[in-house]
Amino acid sequence: LFILSLVLLLLISLLSFLFHCEHSLAFSLKDCTILYSENSKNISVTCAKRHLTAIPDDIPGNAVSLNLSLNGISNISKVDLRGLSKLEALYVKNNWILQIDDGTFADLVELKVLDLGENLLTALTKNMFQGLSKLETLSLDNNIISFISPVVFQPLVILRLVDLSNNYLHQISDIDYIVKLPTLQHLIITHNNFTLFQSDDLHVNTSNLLTLSLDSVKKFSITRDIFPHLQSLDLRGWSKDIEWEVSNKTFLRSLTRLHMSETSLSFDVYRAILQTAYSLQEFQMDNIQKWIDDGLIDVACQIPSLRTVDVRNSEIHTIKEHMLQSCSNLVELNLSFNNIKSMADNALPSMTQLRSLILQNNELSELPVAVQGLTTLEVYDLSDNVISELYCPYFWNLKSLTILDLSHNQISYIFDCVFQNLNNLKSLNLENNKIMSFIDTFKDKLQTLEFLNLRNIDIMNFIHGDFHSLSSLQYLCIDLDKCDSVDEGGFEGLDNLQILYLLGDNYFYDHFSGLSNLSTLILNVVQSQSHNSSEQRDRPFSNLQRLKKLHIKVHRGYYDISKDVLSGLTSLEYLITEAYFMGSLYPDTFKYTPQLKHLRISYSELSVLTSDVFLPIPNLITLDLSNNKLRSLDFLAEAKLSALRWLNVSDNELFVISETVIQSLPGLTYLDLSANLLTCECSNYGLIQWIQGSKQTQVVNAHQYTCSFPVSQRGKKFLDFGFDSCRIDAALLCFLFSSSLVMLTLLASFIYHFLRSHLTYAYYLFLAFLYDNKRRKKGIPHSYDAFVSYNVHDEAWVCGELLPELEGQQGWKLCLHHRDFEPGKPIVENITDAIYRSRKTICVISPNYLQSEWCSKEIQMASYRLFDEHKDVLIMVFLEDIPANQLSPYYQIRSLVKRSSYLSWPQAGQHTGIFWQKIRQALEREENPTELHNGTSPAGG
Numbered sequence: 001l002f003i004l005s006l007v008l009l010l011l012i013s014l015l016s017f018l019f020h021c022e023h024s025l026a027f028s029l030k031d032c033t034i035l036y037s038e039n040s041k042n043i044s045v046t047c048a049k050r051h052l053t054a055i056p057d058d059i060p061g062n063a064v065s066l067n068l069s070l071n072g073i074s075n076i077s078k079v080d081l082r083g084l085s086k087l088e089a090l091y092v093k094n095n096w097i098l099q100i101d102d103g104t105f106a107d108l109v110e111l112k113v114l115d116l117g118e119n120l121l122t123a124l125t126k127n128m129f130q131g132l133s134k135l136e137t138l139s140l141d142n143n144i145i146s147f148i149s150p151v152v153f154q155p156l157v158i159l160r161l162v163d164l165s166n167n168y169l170h171q172i173s174d175i176d177y178i179v180k181l182p183t184l185q186h187l188i189i190t191h192n193n194f195t196l197f198q199s200d201d202l203h204v205n206t207s208n209l210l211t212l213s214l215d216s217v218k219k220f221s222i223t224r225d226i227f228p229h230l231q232s233l234d235l236r237g238w239s240k241d242i243e244w245e246v247s248n249k250t251f252l253r254s255l256t257r258l259h260m261s262e263t264s265l266s267f268d269v270y271r272a273i274l275q276t277a278y279s280l281q282e283f284q285m286d287n288i289q290k291w292i293d294d295g296l297i298d299v300a301c302q303i304p305s306l307r308t309v310d311v312r313n314s315e316i317h318t319i320k321e322h323m324l325q326s327c328s329n330l331v332e333l334n335l336s337f338n339n340i341k342s343m344a345d346n347a348l349p350s351m352t353q354l355r356s357l358i359l360q361n362n363e364l365s366e367l368p369v370a371v372q373g374l375t376t377l378e379v380y381d382l383s384d385n386v387i388s389e390l391y392c393p394y395f396w397n398l399k400s401l402t403i404l405d406l407s408h409n410q411i412s413y414i415f416d417c418v419f420q421n422l423n424n425l426k427s428l429n430l431e432n433n434k435i436m437s438f439i440d441t442f443k444d445k446l447q448t449l450e451f452l453n454l455r456n457i458d459i460m461n462f463i464h465g466d467f468h469s470l471s472s473l474q475y476l477c478i479d480l481d482k483c484d485s486v487d488e489g490g491f492e493g494l495d496n497l498q499i500l501y502l503l504g505d506n507y508f509y510d511h512f513s514g515l516s517n518l519s520t521l522i523l524n525v526v527q528s529q530s531h532n533s534s535e536q537r538d539r540p541f542s543n544l545q546r547l548k549k550l551h552i553k554v555h556r557g558y559y560d561i562s563k564d565v566l567s568g569l570t571s572l573e574y575l576i577t578e579a580y581f582m583g584s585l586y587p588d589t590f591k592y593t594p595q596l597k598h599l600r601i602s603y604s605e606l607s608v609l610t611s612d613v614f615l616p617i618p619n620l621i622t623l624d625l626s627n628n629k630l631r632s633l634d635f636l637a638e639a640k641l642s643a644l645r646w647l648n649v650s651d652n653e654l655f656v657i658s659e660t661v662i663q664s665l666p667g668l669t670y671l672d673l674s675a676n677l678l679t680c681e682c683s684n685y686g687l688i689q690w691i692q693g694s695k696q697t698q699v700v701n702a703h704q705y706t707c708s709f710p711v712s713q714r715g716k717k718f719l720d721f722g723f724d725s726c727r728i729d730a731a732l733l734c735f736l737f738s739s740s741l742v743m744l745t746l747l748a749s750f751i752y753h754f755l756r757s758h759l760t761y762a763y764y765l766f767l768a769f770l771y772d773n774k775r776r777k778k779g780i781p782h783s784y785d786a787f788v789s790y791n792v793h794d795e796a797w798v799c800g801e802l803l804p805e806l807e808g809q810q811g812w813k814l815c816l817h818h819r820d821f822e823p824g825k826p827i828v829e830n831i832t833d834a835i836y837r838s839r840k841t842i843c844v845i846s847p848n849y850l851q852s853e854w855c856s857k858e859i860q861m862a863s864y865r866l867f868d869e870h871k872d873v874l875i876m877v878f879l880e881d882i883p884a885n886q887l888s889p890y891y892q893i894r895s896l897v898k899r900s901s902y903l904s905w906p907q908a909g910q911h912t913g914i915f916w917q918k919i920r921q922a923l924e925r926e927e928n929p930t931e932l933h934n935g936t937s938p939a940g941g
C-alpha cells in the first residue's frame with residue numbers, strides 16, 4: 001500500500017504537470033498571428049512589426065511560413081527555432097541581427113526560403129547554415145558581411161539563389177565557394193566593394209550560373225570558359241569606366257539578357273560589351289541619355305539576335321529618324337518614362353515584327369503617326385501621356401491589336417469610327433480621361449473585347465444601347481459619378497459580363513437587367529439612397545440570379561434599406577458591405593441567399609443583432625462584423641453557425657463574451673476581438689481560460705488586449721486578469737485533491753497495519769450507537785433483565801446453575817442466545833439486539849469465552865454501553881480464576897476488571913448464596929441513576 005500510494009503520488013504530479021504544459025501549447029500566440037487560410041495545413045505565422053527583441057517561444061511546430069521582419073531581434077540562437085521542422089519560409093528581414101549561433105537552423109529540414117536581409121551580420125561562419133539541406137533561396141542583402149567561411153555553404157546542396165548585394169565583400173575569391181555550388185543558378189552581388197571580377201581569381205572550372213548581378217568593378221575579365229550557361233547579366237549601377245575583357249566571344253555564348261544603367265560609362269565600353277554579347281536577345285538600359293543621340297540603341301540593334309529593347313528613364317525627348325534604324329527585327333520596344341514629346345513620322349522603320357510598344361509615361365500630346373503602319377502590333381501602351389484626341393483612321397491598320405491602354409490622358413472625345421477594324425482587341429483601358437459621352441463609340445464594333453475600364457471618366461450621359469454590341473465583354477469598370485441622366489437598360493447586351501465594377505453617386509438599380517451571367521458586382525457609391533421608384537429600390541438585384549459576389553461600399557450610408565434588398569440573389573456566396581445596412585438588419589434579410597458563405601457588415605452602426613438573422617444562412621464560413629457598435633455577441637449562441645471558421649468582431653463595444661457563445665461556434669479557428677471594451681470581471685473568466693487553452697481557435701493578438709473596465713483595472717492586460725480573484729485554480733484543486741488522496745491512502749495503510757483490531761471495535765460501536773438511538777427514539781422498553789453472554793463450553797454451568805437460580809429463584813427474565821435469538825437474523829444484529837433490549841449483560845468469563853470471537857464482540861458492545869453511555873450494564877462473572885498475564889491480550893476485559901468489581905465463582909466456594917445475592921444486587925441496580933426505572937421490574941423483587 002505504501003508503494004501504491006507513492007506511485008499514485010507520482011502519477012498525480014505528472015498529470016498536474018501536463019495540465020500546466022497545456023498553456024504553452026495554446027493556439028493564441030503571444031506576439032504573433034497565424035494568418036487565416038482556407039487550407040488548414042497552411043500555417044503561416046507573422047510576427048512582423050511587433051517590436052520584438054527575441055524570437056517568440058510559442059511559434060507552432062507545424063508552421064509553414066514565419067515572418068519576423070521589421071523587429072529588433074539582435075541574435076538568433078539554437079533554441080529559438082527548435083522543432084520548426086515543417087517551416088518552408090523564414091523571413092527575418094530588417095532586424096538588428098549581429099549573431100547567429102552555429103546549428104541555429106539545424107531543425108529546419110524543410111526550409112526553402114531564408115531571408116536575412118537588412119541586418120548587421122558581419123560574417124558567415126562555418127556552421128551557420130548547418131541542416132538547411134532543402135534551402136533554395138538565401139537572401140543576405142544589406143548586411144555588413146566581409147567574411148565568408150569557405151565551408152558555410154556546404155550543407156546547402158540544392159541552393160539556387162543567393163543575394164549578397166549591399167555588403168562589404170571586396171575580393172571575388174570570397175564568393176568562390178558560392179560560384180562552385182553545382183545547383184546555384186542566380187547570384188546577386190551588387191553594391192559590394194569588389195574592384196576586380198576576374199575569372200582567374202575563381203578556383204572554379206565551370207559554373208552553372210544562369211544569372212549574375214554585379215556592379216562597380218574596375219575590371220571585368222573572363223579568360224576561361226567558366227560561365228557556359230550564363231543567360232542574364234545585370235550590370236546596373238556601374239558608375240566608373242571599366243575594363244571589359246572577354247578573351248573569347250564564345251565564353252558568353254549563352255548570354256541572352258543584358259541589363260545596364262548609368263551614364264558615366266563611355267560609349268566605347270558599351271560598344272565593347274555589346275560586341276562580346278553576340279547572342280543577346282534582350283537589352284535593357286536605364287539612364288543612358290548621353291549616348292542615345294550617338295546611336296547607342298542602334299549599336300545594340302546590330303546584334304542580329306536582339307528582339308527586345310527597353311530604354312527607360314533616359315530623357316529621350318524626341319525619337320529621331322535614325323535613332324532606331326537598325327532595329328527592324330525588334331519584337332518588343334519599351335520607351336517608357338522618357339519625356340518623349342515627339343516622334344519622327346518615320347522613326348520606327350519597317351518594324352515588321354514588332355508586337356509590343358510601350359510608350360507609357362511620356363509627354364506625347366498626339367497619337368504618334370509612326371505607329372500607324374505597324375500591322376503586327378499586339379500591345380500598345382500610351383498611358384500617362386497628354387493625348388487629347390482619338391481620331392480616324394489612326395488605329396485602322398493595327399488589326400492585330402489585342403491590348404490598348406489609353407489611360408491617364410486628356411482624351412475628351414472619341415469619334416465613333418476610332419475603334420473600327422480592331423477586330424482582335426480584348427482589352428481597352430480608358431481610365432482617367434475626360435470623356436463626356438459615348439455616341440456610337442462601341443456600336444457594332446469590338447465584338448471581341450473582354451476587358452473595358454472606364455473608371456474615372458467624366459461621362460455625363462449613360463444611354464441605353466451604348467454597350468449593345470460588346471457581347472464578349474467579361475469585365476467592365478465604369479464610373480457614373482458625374483452621370484446625371486441614366487437610361488434604363490443601359491447594360492443590355494452585355495450577355496457575358498462576369499465582373500461589373502460600378503462607381504457613382506447612387507446605385508442604378510434598374511440597370512442590372514440583361515446581366516444574366518454576372519458573377520461579381522462591386523458597387524462603390526457615395527449614397528445608398530435612391531430616387532427611383534419603390535419596387536426597383538426594394539429589390540435592386542432581383543435580376544442577378546447568377547451573382548456569386550456582391551461588394552457594396554457606401555460613403556454616406558442610408559438607414560432605410562428594404563428588407564427584400566437581397567431578393568433574387570439565390571447564388572450569392574460573398575456579401576461584403578461597408579456602411580450599407582445601417583443601424584439594423586431585418587430578421588429575414590438573408591432568406592433569399594441560402595448559399596451565403598462569406599459575410600461582411602462593417603461600418604454600419606449595428607448595435608443589436610438577433611439570432612434569427614443568421615438562421616437562413618447556416619453555411620457561413622467567415623463573418624466580419626467589425627466597426628459596429630455591438631455590445632453583446634449573445635445572438636450568436638442561437639444562430640446555429642456551426643460551419644463558421646473566421647469571425648471578426650473587432651472595433652465594437654463588446655465587454656463580456658459568454659461561454660455559451662463560444663460553445664455555439666464549434667468550427668471557429670480565428671477570432672478577432674481587438675478594440676472592444678472588454679471587462680476584467682469574473683464574467684469574462686471563462687473567455688480568458690478558453691483563449692489560453694483552446695487548441696483550435698486563435699484569438700488574434702489576445703495577449704495585447706487590455707481591460708476597459710472596471711476603472712481600477714483599466715490598461716492592464718486582459719489575459720492576466722483573474723488569477724487570484726475568480727479562478728478556482730484547477731492546478732491548485734488538482735494539488736489539493738491529490739495530496740488529500742495520498743494522505744488518505746497513507747492513513748488507511750497505517751490504520752490497517754497498526755489498529756486493525758480497533759477497527760472492528762469501532763464498527764460495532766457504531767452499530768450499537770445506531771441501534772440505541774433508534775430504540776430510544778421509539779421509546780421501546782427493555783424486554784429482558786439481562787442478556788447472558790457465554791461460551792457453548794460453559795453451557796452446562798449456565799443451564800445447570802445460573803438459569804435455575806436467577807430465573808427460577810430470583811425471577812429475572814434472562815436472554816440466552818440458544819433460546820432467545822431470532823433464527824435467520826444476522827448474528828451481529830441478534831447480539832446488538834439482545835444487549836440493548838436487556839437492561840444488563842452478564843458475561844460468563846472462562847478461558848473458552850476469551851478465545852471465542854463472538855463472545856468478545858458481546859463484551860465489546862456491552863463495554864461500549866458502560867464506557868461511552870456511562871451506564872452500569874455489565875456484570876462479569878469469572879467461572880475460573882484467570883491470571884492477569886493471561887488476561888493481558890484482552891485489554892477491554894482487563895480494563896473492566898480494573899475498573900469495576902467482578903464476581904468469581906471459584907472464590908464463592910461453598911457459599912454460593914452470597915454469590916447469587918451479589919448478582920441480585922447488581923441486577924437490581926439502576927443502569928442509569930438519572931433514568932427512572934420504569935421498564936421491567938425484578939419479578940422476585
Ligand SMILES: *[C@@H]1O[C@H](CO)[C@@H](O)[C@H](O)[C@H]1NC(C)=O
Binds near residue numbers: 037042043044
Ligand atoms: C497560405 O496562407 C497564406 C496566408 O493566408 C497565403 O498567403 C498563401 O497563399 C497560402 N498558401 C497556400 C499554398 O495555400
Ligand SMILES: *[C@@H]1O[C@H](CO)[C@@H](O)[C@H](O)[C@H]1NC(C)=O
Binds near residue numbers: 046068091
Ligand atoms: C512580412 O511582413 C511585412 C510587414 O507586414 C511585410 O511587409 C512583408 O511583405 C512580409 N513578408 C512576406 C514574405 O510575406
Ligand SMILES: *[C@@H]1O[C@H](CO)[C@@H](O)[C@H](O)[C@H]1NC(C)=O
Binds near residue numbers: 053054074075076099
Ligand atoms: C541574445 O539576445 C537576447 C535578447 O536581446 C539576450 O538576452 C542574449 O543575451 C543574447 N545572446 C547573445 C549570445 O548575445
Ligand SMILES: *[C@@H]1O[C@H](CO)[C@@H](O)[C@H](O)[C@H]1NC(C)=O
Binds near residue numbers: 168170192
Ligand atoms: C566599402 O565601401 C563603402 C562605401 O561603398 C565604404 O564605406 C567602406 O569603407 C568600404 N569597405 C571596405 C572594407 O573597403
Ligand SMILES: *[C@@H]1O[C@H](CO)[C@@H](O)[C@H](O)[C@H]1NC(C)=O
Binds near residue numbers: 248249
Ligand atoms: C574560343 O573558344 C572555342 C571553344 O571554347 C574554341 O574552339 C576557339 O578556338 C576559341 N577561340 C580563340 C580565338 O581562342
